[in-house]
Amino acid sequence: MKRVKKAVVILLALFFLTSWACSAPENHHPRYIFLFIGDGMGLAQAAAAELYLNALKHDSAPFRTARELTMTSFPVTGLMTTHSENDYITDSAAAGTAMASGTKAENGFFSPGKRGRLPEHFMKKGYGTAILTSVPVDHATPAAFYCSSLSRKDYHTIALEMMDSPVDIIAGASVLGNRPHSREGSPDLFQENHTRVRVSLSAKSVDWPAEKETKVLLIPDEEMGQFPYAIDDPGNGLLEKAFLSILQRLDENAFFFVIEGGNIDWACHNNDIAAVIHEVAAYDHVIGKAVDFYKKHPEETLILITGDHETGGLALGSEEAGSLFPALISEQRVSSEMMAYETKESPLPFERVVKSFFGDDFYSYLVEKGEGERLASRWNEARQGDDINGRFAFFAELTRLFAGRAGFSWGTGGHSGSPVPVWAMGEGSLEFTGLYDNTQLYEKILKLAP
Ligand SMILES: [Zn+2]
Secondary structure (H helix, E strand, O other), X not given: OHHHHHHHHHHHHHHHHHHHHHHHHHOOOOOEEEEEEEOOOOHHHHHHHHHHHHXXXXXXXXXXXXXXXXXXXXXXXXXXXXXXXXXXXXXXXXXXXXXXXXXXXXXXXXXXXXXXXXXXXXXXXXXXXXXXXXXXXXXXXXXXXXXXXXXXXXXXXXXXXXXXXXXXXEEOOOOOXXXXXXXXXXXXXXXXXXXXXXXXXXXXXXXXXXXXXXXXEEEOOOOOOOOOOOOOOOOOOHHHHHHHHHHHHOOOOOEEEEEXXXXXXXXXXXXXXXXXXXXXXXXXXXXHHHHHHHHHOOOOEEEEEEEOOEEOOXXXXXXXXXXOOHHHHHHOOOOHHXXXXXXXXXXXXXXXXXXXXXXXXXXXXXXXXXXXHHHHHHHHHHHHXXXXXXXXXXXXXXXXXXXXXXXXXXXXXXXXXXXXXXXXXXXXXXXXXXXXXXXXXXXXXXXXXX
16 A cells, blocks of 8 residues: 555656656747848858859769758758838848848838847847948948838948947948048047947957947958958958957857848849859858857857848859859859959950959850950950949959859849748757748747847
8 A cells, every 4th residue: 555655656756747847948048149141142052152062072073962061051941031011022121120120121221110129139138249240330231230210321320320229249341321421531430429439350359348348349440341252361251250259258148149241142242153152151161150159058059040131043053054063163263343353454365364363264165155255355345444343344244154154043133032041050949940931030039038
């Protein structure tokens, strides 16, 4: 009898223990959240980079399925629609707004939403906050996370909001709206009285203010339109340097950290496949650093990777090639933008220019295709003009032909309406499976706030 009683007690205890254990982990509140937004990065951009890295490793076997990117090896995958309030094809202001505020905005515009932006929610819970981009800090995507001004073109108003925003660290290539009318000599934001302190990203190591509470603007001494493209600046660039420095500085207790790969979008607008591939690979390297952090805090970290929209309508396939030859991409030496800058008043003839930027084989290919003469006379016109736009257009045509030969093609110089992938890893990551709208990304992240 006694034995039976004892067994019942043990069974009951076991029942309560297991039911407690099953219900306890339901509350997912990651303490460390990374939100990577590859601007313009759709599935094709990631796949192109992966095929390229794969082809370099394995000579000529483009069909291998090995994972070469960190992002594509994440355990959780979702898909996200990106349309704006007034268009199937979104711009970055509306897309950023949907993710930051959970609200649909019209193209070109922000909205603070009814319930506030994500960084504010996390700040209230004691999280440190940071926004990093490879383009100007008052550009549409980063601005959507701190700005209430309606139009993305209102750069000075956005910059003013940036200086007074409660976000702890805002970092990027420059401040477009630094001066009221972008006139040289007019007073700039850094001379006015703002609490946010400008800190140099150019110095060897970032010299943070002693007071942890000080709001920081982290930009290079010499402001730039964007961080150099990875293809023009091999090695670990400014985005990775800034990322690692910010990570060290962020609150050890908890943080919400947005990292925008703005350069990916700009390379896609140029339809420059080689620049895109190098940019995605470099961005993936930064993601790898977040994964290193995750490995130290696996139970408390969430990493999300997505794009705000796809740019360029990139296709893995071209009429010209009939298949994919990603290894050919390695023959392009610099971005098409850099080609235009490097050839100012160039005396070089067409053949030399093509061979120096794209290699000998591409020149032969153009000649065989019967394009040699036409392009040579285009080059003679483009190189003589003072206007860099002529050279931009010329090299843009060359890079599109170069892409076609390697099996890649572009549908547009603008954005497209393709859904974008979402990759997730860590605490709360299962929330992000399935197909949902970009406003739902906000809801899903908000659900994870404590
Ligand atoms: Zn965008």
